[in-house]
Amino acid sequence: MLSTIVFLPALGAVIIALFLREPRKIRFTAAFLTFVVFALSIYVFAQVDPSQSPSPFIEKYSWIPTMGIQYYLDVDGLSLPLVLLTALLGFCAVLASWNIQLRVKEYFIWLLVLETGVMGVFTALDFFLFFLFWEVELIPMYLLISIWGSGRKEYSAMKFLIYTITGSALMLVGILVLYFSSPARTFDMLQLAESGAQPALLTSQAVFFLLFFAYAVKLPVWPLHTWLPDAHTDAPTAVSIMLAGVLLKMGGYAMIRVSVNMFPEVASSYSWLFASLAVINILYGAVVTMKQQDMKRMIAYSSVSHMGYVLLGISSMGKIGLTGASLQMFTHGTITGLLFLMAGLIYDKAHTRHIPDLGGLASRMPLMAVVFTIAGLASLGLPTTSGFVAELTVFLGTFSVWRVATILGVIGIVLTAGYMLWMLQRIMFGPEKERFAKIGDATAVETVPMLALVAAIMVVGIYPRLLLDVFSAGIAPIIGRLG
């Protein structure tokens, strides 16, 4: 079942590459397959009891016996919602790509391969397999940005590639040292966590930071974030959705799964560093966001700010904080996914992303205006949206540990409210402009992902236990190790 979820998109890519020619058929195949993946992941989500480990869907086979490498897929409370998120956004991304006209076939091939890579990262529990999927995502992403992007797309794509590959190169050394140090010579991530990583060749601090660096690039943590605004801004809409929605989560997920879970002592002793970096992320991100004139660049910087809350939650090293961080990952995925979707749709119709050029669009596109506003409000943490629950949980978790950092973090919310509302006002409201007299509202195909994401935001906002219980069950064993 999990293998199907992971490899169905890749299989789709092969089918498209070999058999399909017509753009229409390619689109429908991609949409159908990603929908199946989504349906399957809902099924898995409903079936798995997150407090049980391993889950009934575990797949564990010996793969490369000479190195003790296993093909080991499983889900637990921590990864389950992220699998669901990836499936949801994967489907939305295909629908958001409906209007792609350039090299359609290649585009959908790479988009589907990308989904396989991300899915694999969230389900793999063998470190080698995890690393393999972590790397698989690079090339599709590079090509998607550099071919179908806009602006300085080649520069941005190469920057993304070099940043990520540097991180993962160092991570590889860390993984190999961990492997060498484990008494059983295993890449099994759960076993490595249980045996307590006591690296033999390097200090555990050194190994911790070798690994952490890769995740910090991905999350991204200031000052390693500079690839993000470029990549997000220049990527095509669907790729921005995937990038902001799930690729950043790989960083946060790995921080919890690897950094905290395998190195509880080191992580605790450096939690002051994470809290400080988190505050810089939140405030610096928010201040820079205010200055942006480009709609996508603005949302990109707001991501830097919002991923700061994930790091802040992690820095608490406590149950509530970690749960909040995980929930923030999920909610940020849906909210920012939706924001990028809206930005992409507006760009499609108005042919500009320059905020001062826009204005008064609400009367031309009422539905989109409403959805965009919901997304914006969710992003600033309005109650009944998922953004509120996630950020509140993070603050509840961190306040007792890092009081000043939490207070500074809350200021970030105020800034978010400032730039979000200001952006909405400048784009959607104000006097109507002559040049936008002809544009219309979202089409049916475009409405589906919009509504799906709104639903996800509202459902989690109104009934957060749906995810909170799952996450906290997944976090529980990690808390046990933190002591």
Next chain:
Amino acid sequence: MRTVDLYYLSPEISLSILAFAVIILDLFVQRKGWLATVSLLGLFVPTALTLALWGVRTTAFNGFLIVDEFSLFFKLLFIVVAALVILASQDYVSKFPRMQGEYYALVLLAAVGMMLMAASGELITIYIALELNALSLCALVCFLRDARSSEASLKFLLLSAISSAVMLYGMALVFGLTGSTSLRDIAAGLVPLKRLLDEPALLLGLTLIVAGFGFKISTVPFQMWVPDVYEGAPTPITAYLSVASKAAGFAVILRVFYIAFGGMDLDWGMLFAVLSAVSMTIGNIVAIAQSNIKRMLGYSTIAHAGYLMAGLASVSALGIGGEFLGPSGVLFYLGAYAMTNLGAFIAVIAISNKTGSDLIADYAGMARRTPALAFALAFCLISLVGIPPTAGFVAKIYIFNAAVQNGLVWLAIIGVVNSVISAYYYINVVRVMYLRPAASEEAVPSTMALRSALLISVAGVFLLGILPGPLMRLANIAVSVLPVP
């Protein structure tokens, strides 16, 4: 000499017979396409004989020749590489007005030389095998008979001769100290010396031998010939040089150092670790500036010699089953690298057949002109970077794992940082193929032979990337014959 010794030598003998048969056949047949077919089909004989010998561990001709899984592993590798090179040459060679038979015969004779290199247990035999290989290749390099090709060949000849002379001098010193040229006897003769630094002559001898081998495997600082020769030689021969010749060099180094110098109380592993770090760094950095793809792959091969030497440096790393991880890593890496680099070169051959250019800039728009070729080349380049799901990814992890297990974390870090640097110039070719508009919309045709050779190598790259287990096991068996250092 015993009669059975001939049986142990049968892969080499049959391959030599095949080479001469091809030359003679050249005199009689009009359709020269038959030559390639005969060479290819003929390769099944040495393959079968090699496979038949699998499991035998013995020496022949008074210990001059070693038959074991280690040499058989390399023999199979050379046969596969030679077959792919012949397959990829067909098109290229059919343009030569004369001497097509000699071309195939020389390819086969070079393979004989390399097989002997991997199998010899004695310094003189190693030297002769090395010369057989080098002279055949030298003749092949100048086959285009234009200015560049001749220059490349002359350069190759001269530097090869110098390196041989240097190596011979080193061998002579070792012989003088130990009274034997047989690797085992050298090891025995070295026992009383034990410490290398006590005996400057031995240190000098060892250094000179390393210098001679360094030329073969194209490591820094013996890499000067690489870019020019790679650029000037016929492309299939460049591929042959970069893959097989290098593998043979590593086979000899492993054999000589593990058997003859294994007992030395000296960390020669550290010597290779330093060479490794320097070689990969220089290779990768210089490769960035190249505008000719053959030159770029030339520098890339210097870098890969560096990665491979990380395996040589990992002398004391043991795997789960107690196998030598370092040498096993070298063998696996050579297999993976052979598939990857051959794939890349075959794609280059196919493209330059049409465009007549090896400039990276002329690869613009190849993704549109020939999607399959472009994808194959991109896939091989990604494998050279070490991104999954490719053979290069697993090979790099395997060999860096050996380095870490040996405590050489610094070398592993230099290695992975180098992979990042290399990503820049490999991906640059992908970028040009996929992003730059094509100069013309003309399709790039390729022959059946080229396509099948490319398909085989790309399939190999992919399969080794997802199912590396069997080759790793083979490599483990092969290195299990090496004595504990």
